[in-house]
Amino acid sequence: MNDPGYELLLWVRGPGWILALAVFSFGMAxxxxxxxxxxxxEDLAPPRPAERQGSPMRTVWNRFFPVPGLFERAPATHVSGYLFHIGFFAVLFFAEFHIQLFRHLLGFGWPALSAPLADALGVVAIVALLAALVSRMRDPVKRFLSTAGDYLAWALTFLPLLTGWMAYHHVLVSYTRMVALHLLAAELLLALLPFTKLIHAxxxxxxxxxxxxxxxxxxxxA
Amino acid sequence: MSATLERGLAALRAGMDTPMATFFASCVHCGLCAEACLFYTETGDPKYTPIHKLEPLRRLWKQEFTLLGKLMVNIGLDQPVSDAELAEWEPLVYDSCTLCGRCSLACPAGNDITAMIRKMREGMALSGHAPEDLVHATQRAVTLGSPMGVKLSTLKAKIRAQERESGLTIPLDQPGVDYMVLFSGMEIVQFSEILGAMARIFKHAGVSWTLSSEAFEATNSGIQLGVSDLAKEILLRTVNAAEKLGVKGVVSPECGHAYTALRWEGPNLIGRRYHFEVVHILELLARLQKEKRLRLRQRDPEERPLSFHDPCQLARRGGVLEEPRELLGKIATDFREMSDNRERNWCCGGGGGVSAIERSEPLRAKAFQRKLHQIEELGVHTLVTACSNCRIILEEGLETYQIRVDVAGLTELVADHLEEDQPQTGAGAAGGES
Structure with a gap:
């Protein structure tokens, strides 16, 4: 057992995980x-009668979709944004490996996506995130707005996706080592989420x- | 740090609340608010991105209201907000934001960016970084009673002229009536026919009303400037006059910002609810129409097509969406909706005090192209609106680009389409008077 990947795996599965979870919980709180x-x-202006008021819950839902005309003005932002989020959450919650982990943590699981489909969705998320990066660097508005924090958040999101895909396909380094790196990347994402713009989640x-x-x-x- | 800067920063701190912190935390720099802002779409300059207009305020939030931000300042990785920075932001916070609220409608994170800019102006004004023109307009509003310097004597002269023209009485300081009616200085000076139009409508519908010599100006430039103390002083004139006269309601005229100032911001400025109802003139007209007290006739079918420009503060920021359609539905024979209408309308480019800032004129003319495209694709000959500021901006813009479209106020249009032959509603409908 001299594989350094194995030692790393032990760490990320034990103390690393606990540390990440602790930082996340403390940070979020x-x-x-x-x-x-x-x-x-308190807003003292009398509101409209109840039947004429707009529903805040509907706003929460509506904002998943662009107001008419907005998509056409920024197709790259919308397409990369949708594809990334769909791919990311599909893989996070419905890839076989992840469900095993959830089953271990929560005591119950749920049906998984077929391996090829989960794989494809992972690739979709990776490609979409790369596209989002290119768009961020080339679009005049996004380039203008972007700070180091935006690129950090991008990297924090990208690394778990990339290492997960590489582990699954046994690319470059040993499976053990790649899984360890994948877990490390995921723990970094978890730990830093509250302190970056990823808190938007x-x-x-x-x-x-x-x-x-x-x-x-x-x-x-609205 | 100078005393004025400290005052400004204190005002910014005072405006910090849970929604604002949530909004700043939620921004992912997606840039979509830019696409919703006419100052960006028409110039292509990223500095007009709405969320960027708040950068000094965001920095203050981060440095003083987050632990990580405090740490960054302490170890010298971040510099506090400076006077120079606020000075640099002045044109972004004032000249290129009409507080139209379109970014707030578009933001996928759900950030009410406009509400934040409104609050940011509080700090800008107190730190001495508000446009001179707006400062002077507010000073005139406080000392003379109107940002345009319209005095009671001016109003009285206009009342006399309109009484002669309409053959009707325009009541002044009449206690116990249903409604106290306000006007914007712009209306009194530029579109004083509105006085006669109101007199005709209220006579027709049997509504008792009055003007107040103590409070006739509807606008509140204190809000656009961002000085709540002055805004409150200006507002209290109206509140006190209305409560002294004992009216049931105060009618906010065809002016978008006047409506949001009185209806939605006012009670928060003075810290209590009013003892009267605030109603926009279009709401009142639509209500009277539903009650059949206002009987309208259709325009001549030969008359040319018309459209309606939704004033932002009335529609998106005010919630008066269907009333103009209900009224125009009775009058217009060929009414055409704009591509983006109601809460999704595009601003004329002159709201939020921008039209009062002289140096912003070239930028305003450019931003107007957004509205121009909307108007041109409709092929209408008349554009109806319900805000005298929009009206002036639309007229100017159309003139600049040499487009022949007439601009009209909806209240006047209603007054011109009253059914004349019907007998008047009885005195019972007037109510209020004892």
């Missing part, structure tokens, strides 16, 4: 506290609700 401790003032639902409520009380479905 802290960030959410930072946000919710601020509070907000949680906060957008709150943001949509607030905006939906503000528009809604005026009688506009």
């Amino acid at each position: 802290m960030r959410l506290f930072e946000i919710f401790a601020l509070g907000r003032r 949680v906060t957008i639902f709150v943001a949509r609700w607030y905006t939906g409520e503000q528009f809604g009380r005026k009688g506009v479905q």
Whole structure:
């Protein structure tokens, strides 16, 4: 057992995982506290009658889709964004290996995607994320807005996808070592999620609700 | 740090709340808000990306309201917001944002960017980084009672002229009536026929109304400038006058920002609800029409096609969406909707105080092309709207690009299409008077 990949695997499966989970939990709790401790003032303007108000929950759902005309103005952003998210979450929650892990952690599992389909969706996510990177570097608006944080978040998301695909296909290094690297990448993503823009995975639902409520009380479905 | 900068930053801190922190945390720099903003779509300049207009405020949030940000400043990896930075942002926060709210509708994260820009102006103004023109307009509103400097004597002269023209009385300071009606200074000066139009409509519908000599100006430039204290002072005139006269409601006229100021921001500015209802003139007209107190006749079928420009503050930011359609449905024979209408409309480019900023004119003319395309593809000859500021901007823009489309106010259009032959509603409908 001199394979250094095996030692790394032991670490990422034990202390590494615990550490990542701890940092994630602490970070998320802290960030959410930072946000919710601020509070907000009651809106004293009388809202529209209930039947005329827009629904904040509908806003939460609606914002998964572009307002008419927006897609045409930014097709690359939309296509890469949709494909990445669909591929990423499909593989994360429905690849056989991941379900085994969830079964181990939670005590129950669910049906998996067929291996070729999960593989294909992983590739879709990888290609979409690469396209998103190219688009970020070439599109005048996105290039202008982008900071180191955007590229860090991109790398944090890309590495688990890439290493997962490489482990599955036994590319470059031993399977053991690649699985260890994959777990390490996933743990990095988990640990740093609360401290990067990746926190949007949680906060957008709150943001949509607030905006939906503000528009809604005026009688506009946002 | 200068005292003014400190005052400005304090105002920014005061505006920080859970929604704002959520919005900043949620932004992924996707750039889609740019595509929703007419200042970006018409110039192609990324600096007009709505979320970028908030960069100093975002930095302040990060540095003072997140642990990681505090750490970064402490170890010298981040610099505090400076006076120079705010100065650089002035044209972005004021000249190139009409507070139209389209970015807030488009953001996939759900960020109400417009609401944040409104709050950012509080800090900009107090730190001395608001456009002179807006500062002066607000000073005039506070000292003279109107940002355009319209005085009571001006109003009285216009009232007399319109009374002569319409043969009707335009009541001033009449207590106990149903509605106290406000006007924008722009209407009084530029479109004073609106006074006569209102008199005709209210006589026709049997509505008792009055103007107040203490509060006739509807607009509140304190809000556009971003100084809540002044906005409150301006607003209290209306609130006090209305509560003194004991009216049931206050009618907000054809001015978008006046409506959101009075209807949606007002109670929050003064910290309590009003003792009267705020109703936009279009809401009131649509209501009267439904109650059959307002009987409208159709335009001549030969008349040319028309469309409606939704003022942003009325539609997207105000929720008055169907009322103009209900009214135009009774009048127009060939009404054509714009490609993006109601809450999805495009701004005329002059809202949020932008039309008062002289130096912004070239940019405004460019941004107007968005509206121009919308109008041109309709092939209409008349454009109806319900905001005198939009009206001026539309007229100017169409003139600049030499497009022959007439611009009209909906209230006046309604007044011109009242069914004349029907007997008037009885005095009972007037109510309020004892």
